[in-house]
Amino acid sequence: MSEHGTWVHAVSRGLSADRLAGITGVGGAPVRAVAAAGLVAVVATVDLAEYGEEALRRNLENLDWLTSVARTHHEVADAVARLGPVVPARLATVQLDDARVAAMLTEHHDDLTAALDRVEGRIEWGVKAYAVPAPTAPAEPAGAGGGAGRAYLMRKRARMTATETAERTAAADADRLHAALAGRSLEARHHPPQDGRLSGRPEWMVLNGAYLVDADRADDFADLVRELAPRHPGVTVELTGPWPPYSFTATDEREAATR
Amino acid sequence: MSTLQPRGQDPTNLADILERVLDRGVVIAGDIRINLLDIELLTIKLRLVVASVDTAREMGIDWWERDPFLSSRPRGPEVGAAPTGNEIESDGDRRAVEAEPVRDEGRLDARREETR
Numbered sequence: 001m002s003e004h005g006t007w008v009h010a011v012s013r014g015l016s017a018d019r020l021a022g023i024t025g026v027g028g029a030p031v032r033a034v035a036a037a038g039l040v041a042v043v044a045t046v047d048l049a050e051y052g053e054e055a056l057r058r059n060l061e062n063l064d065w066l067t068s069v070a071r072t073h074h075e076v077a078d079a080v081a082r083l084g085p086v087v088p089a090r091l092a093t094v095q096l097d098d099a100r101v102a103a104m105l106t107e108h109h110d111d112l113t114a115a116l117d118r119v120e121g122r123i124e125w126g127v128k129a130y131a132v133p134a135p136t137a138p139a140e141p142a143g144a145g146g147g148a149g150r151a152y153l154m155r156k157r158a159r160m161t162a163t164e165t166a167e168r169t170a171a172a173d174a175d176r177l178h179a180a181l182a183g184r185s186l187e188a189r190h191h192p193p194q195d196g197r198l199s200g201r202p203e204w205m206v207l208n209g210a211y212l213v214d215a216d217r218a219d220d221f222a223d224l225v226r227e228l229a230p231r232h233p234g235v236t237v238e239l240t241g242p243w244p245p246y247s248f249t250a251t252d253e254r255e256a257a258t259r
Numbered sequence: 260m261s262t263l264q265p266r267g268q269d270p271t272n273l274a275d276i277l278e279r280v281l282d283r284g285v286v287i288a289g290d291i292r293i294n295l296l297d298i299e300l301l302t303i304k305l306r307l308v309v310a311s312v313d314t315a316r317e318m319g320i321d322w323w324e325r326d327p328f329l330s331s332r333p334r335g336p337e338v339g340a341a342p343t344g345n346e347i348e349s350d351g352d353r354r355a356v357e358a359e360p361v362r363d364e365g366r367l368d369a370r371r372e373e374t375r
Contacts, residue, residue, distance in 0.1 A: 094291035
């Protein structure tokens with residue numbers, strides 16, 4: 001087993017190696033191009049002591065390591081997206097050498113080509129919507145009849161009802177928003193909501209959508225999101241991107257059919 | 260009331276990046292066989308991408324269960340067994356794990372290639 005391996009960042013095509021100058025891959029080495037079957041894999045040489053199977057297994061559990069690697073992996077995909085069509089590889093796709101990368105491109109040529117066809121000239125927007133919390137119930141004068149215990153229960157019930165109403169409104173608004181955005185994009189995806197501990201927001205995420213749009217109409221879509229947001233008062237809307245088309249690279253038609 | 264959040268001080272926050280690089284992008288079996296689903300990373304990943312499944316169901320939001328790609332089997336509401344949501348190794352995480360292989364099914368490489 002060699003002591004180095006080849007980390008696959010992304011697959012592209014029509015990309016000359018010199019255009020990758022200045023892009024640093026995972027592990028700190030400059031990225032390189034491995035060409036085969038009319039495709040180009042953007043790769044970086046990595047030390048198997050850190051990126052081999054056992055090491056990866058251990059390092060992926062380390063949030064600091066994972067954060068750094070994930071950011072670099074993303075930055076490379078983002079940089080390649082500026083140069084041509086890009087299909088980002090799932091994190092931790094590692095081959096033993098460049099020849100194995102070339103073999104992979106050849107073996108999966110048809111699927112990768114289809115994936116590139118699908119995303120060429122397109123970008124991904126992320127739109128998340130959070131439920132707007134229920135307004136806090138106004139304090140009622142104590143002793144309005146029935147005593148403090150009853151007043152407490154009444155307030156509690158009112159608060160629960162308000163919360164439920166706010167959540168239902170948010171869910172309905174999120175559905176309408178997604179439908180509107182899906183109607184103005186080439187493809188759309190519903191992703192599971194992110195947990196608040198990582199989204200960093202206390203509100204409940206009711207929509208985590210991804211939308212594939214033509215790159216030259218990217219701004220139109222962003223404008224649309226800004227225009228639609230105030231019309232959905234039950235949710236707070238967050239736009240992220242443009243992203244490389246991470247959510248639209250699976251070539252499986254069944255996935256495409258779920259939009 | 261509703262506002263569009265500005266693109267923000269950090270438009271590519273960590274949660275958004277992790278979600279994309281760990282859960283999306285093309286799956287090609289490499290020589291180094293790392294099945295992301297196998298490792299404890301899952302606990303990070305699931306906290307990341309899956310909010311409280313029970314809370315969602317209570318609100319009638321269960322599109323990932325109705326979605327034939329995301330779910331291969333019906334799972335009844337388990338509201339009565341709702342975990343508090345604070346334990347990483349809670350029941351909620353485990354159920355969410357079950358959905359994972361299905362989501363990846365049919366990508367470039369068959370799941371069996373990653374199964375030891």
